[in-house]
Amino acid sequence: MSAAEYPGLPAKPGGRWKIWLAIGIIAAITAVTLAPGIGVDFSLDAILRNWRNGTEKIGQLLVPDWSFFPRTIAPLWETIQMAIIASVIGAIVSVPLSMWAARLTNPNPVTRGIVRTLLNIVRAVPDLLYAAVLVAMVGVGALPGIIALVLFNVGIVVKLVSEAIESGDPGPGEAARAAGATQTQINRAALLPDIWPPFINQALYAFELNVRASTVLGLVGAGGLGLLIDAVRTFYRYDQLSLIILEILVVVVLIDWASAVIRKRVK
Amino acid sequence: MTALNTAPRTSRTAPARPVTPPAKPRNPWRVVITVAITVAVILVFWSVKVDWARTVNLPADIARYLWLMFSNPAWDKVPEALWQTWRSVEMAWVGCLLGIVISFPLSFLAARGIGPAPVRFVLRGLFSLIRAVPEIVIAIVILSVTGLTPLTGALALAVNGIGTLGKWGYEAIEGVHPGPIEAVHAAGGSRWQTVRWGIWPQASPEFVSFWLYRFEINVRASAVLGLIGVGGIGDMLTSYTQYREWPTVGALLIVVIIVTVAIDLTSGAIRRRITEGSRVRDLA
Structure with missing residues (x-):
């Protein structure tokens, strides 16, 4: 539309689809890497289970021996x-x-x-x-x-x-x-x-x-x-x-x- | 050589004059420092607990082990190795994404001209603190919470990534040309608009380029993280090394090398395409 209505303006550069393609590929890889079974298991329950014990240990870092x-x-x-x-x-x-x-x-x-x-x-x-x-x-x-x-x-x-x-x-x-x-x-x-x-x-x-x-x-x-x-x-x-x-x-x-x-x- | 260089000029301008080369520059400090460093290095060589006499046999030994590893690699272990490598690459990818997501806003806050001075100071200190600690130590610290899982590896890489990506990020932001920023200011742009339209279009290729570079670093680091038991190819490699199953170790090393080089080449090609642009379109 711009080229017709504003003859002085150059057309918008194309190639925006490439950015969306890149984002699509990144999203797809991320989905696979987080998928259960084949991906990094993002299970929160293990973290919750270890939370108290773990934070206590990390707290020890603040008092060097x-x-x-x-x-x-x-x-x-x-x-x-x-x-x-x-x-x-x-x-x-x-x-x-x-x-x-x-x-x-x-x-x-x-x-x-x-x-x-x-x-x-x-x-x-x-x-x-x-x-x-x-x-x-x-x-x-x-x-x-x-x-x-x-x-x-x-x-x-x-x-x-x-x-x-x-x-x-x-x-x-x-x-x-x-x-x-x-x-x-x-x-x-x-x-x-x-x-x-x-x-x-x-x-x-x-x-x-x-x-x-x-x-x-x-x-x-x-x-x-x-x-x-x-x-x-x-x-x-x-x-x-x-x-x-x-x-x-x-x-x-x-x-x-x-x-x-x-x-x-x-x- | 000095004589050769000066000969034509002197012959053209003036009657032959004996050419005396200038005295060699002398720097007594340089001598002192060189001697001091040499002595220190010799002392270190002499004091370290290594039986240097044993190193005579070393090349032969290593050649023997290389033969054991690569003369007949255990190809039947390759599918398992590829699967474990995939676990490592996953760690690298997730860690890289997390690192990007966290470091991205922080690097802007740490840049001069955007973040307030105290925030900037604290963030920069944090970045250099993180960079000084090896990622394997970070992994050891957080595994007490997350356990020996690939998630630990990913989180360790993410934390380490904040240190490097944050630093590269604020350096890239501070290195942009001030013109567009002034233009946005002059047009009455807000701080956010300055970042979006004055800085980001200039800095984005650099950002994407070092995100990819960080992924390359993570691929190597994730293989290493397996050594403490978070899974992946490093885990597999250490167990087979401990059993001294050299043909399997050889096959695993071949897999590591091929995968790493392939990822480096792909990522490097994308980075060059982003930072240098496509040659073909420039010509058209």
């Missing part, structure tokens, strides 16, 4: 150690891999494709699943946790750094190529200096994620605070869990702050 603190020091330190070691190993491994995975530093599409596919597969598995499988392979302790974190790190850092390389300036590389440099020389002399800042940035970011991740790896037996979380949760000692959560908060905030300071210096 400070006397538990001495026992948490060693696992907390192990958590931080795992995060640091995994970040360092992951960072060292990531430098050549990111160069392999980026077009500017590796013009060969075959090797680039292989590295990228492998890393996509590595990234598809969450760190805790790695840890669960690795604990069964190499035994309980910090080692499976470190390996799981390294895999997790390499997945993230290589993806982010290789994207940074691709979006970087091709100029220095072309100049070096024009001067007759081999690909290795180009990477070493012309491109590496540009890669350091994003690399350090992402390595620190991965370190922050590692600290968070390493606190729970112990739940599957991979060392650190998670071992304690597992112990206190089986006894429903939520006052002790509360102290552990507080420690995680403090460590995460401190590490994030330190990492932010370093990153600002790097920029």
Whole structure:
């Protein structure tokens, strides 16, 4: 109607049906995911049954058991150690891999494709699943946790750094190529200096994620605070869990702050 | 290389002048910090309770287990694995929706220029508090009320989602171009109308994009939540790992990888379509 009555106005853009289609699909998936039998069981009676007991437990979170603190020091330190070691190993491994995975530093599409596919597969598995499988392979302790974190790190850092390389300036590389440099020389002399800042940035970011991740790896037996979380949760000692959560908060905030300071210096 | 770069210019302008490259910049602090960090890292390596000598055999060991897992995966377990993966994806979906519904209004209240300062302050603190706690710990806390059911997993993901979605949300809102907002103000629009017509049309692609991204995160996280027994593929994977049934573990990992990558690719394609628009229509 508008086009005929108001000749000056353009017609309303079409495609509103797409939004309704999207909403329809979302509603359909939601209906299936909530359907009894095949969906997430949204039964309220279990919640009502557990309500008093459960809220009492959660109330315990508000009164941390400070006397538990001495026992948490060693696992907390192990958590931080795992995060640091995994970040360092992951960072060292990531430098050549990111160069392999980026077009500017590796013009060969075959090797680039292989590295990228492998890393996509590595990234598809969450760190805790790695840890669960690795604990069964190499035994309980910090080692499976470190390996799981390294895999997790390499997945993230290589993806982010290789994207940074691709979006970087091709100029220095072309100049070096024009001067007759081999690909290795180009990477070493012309491109590496540009890669350091994003690399350090992402390595620190991965370190922050590692600290968070390493606190729970112990739940599957991979060392650190998670071992304690597992112990206190089986006894429903939520006052002790509360102290552990507080420690995680403090460590995460401190590490994030330190990492932010370093990153600002790097920029 | 410096000499090569400068040689043509000097030869054209002035008679040959010896080119002395400038001294390398020195930063004593950099040396101090590098040495300090290196020493600290070495200390950490040395002090951790890991028998580094044992790691020599590690590659061979891992290769052996990989062979056990993937040389002959237990394909007969795949239907059960797909069903459990569906349970995990359900958790991810429901958790994502709940997180969206709760975080959506909160992210507006937490944005500068919309919410009152005290509300903003409290909400931002809440978001960062939630983000610092791993979702598996949140699940452990709420399972005392909801029991070991997929609902617990969904709720834990929802709570965690509030932290991330809330933060991304207010950042997106604060990042919009101020022009349309001023235009709505100038036309006499109310606060609600400013949000609806000045902010939302600009911010909506970003919102939809990180809702989808959060779903991708949830798919991974929901697999992990199974480890504490709330059901799904993580649950199945831990039990078979504990029985050391490697062919089944291999099959389960293959299912996890394929499903995760498929969801990532689909969601990524939709996100790109939303944020970049369709190329074809632009050309037409």
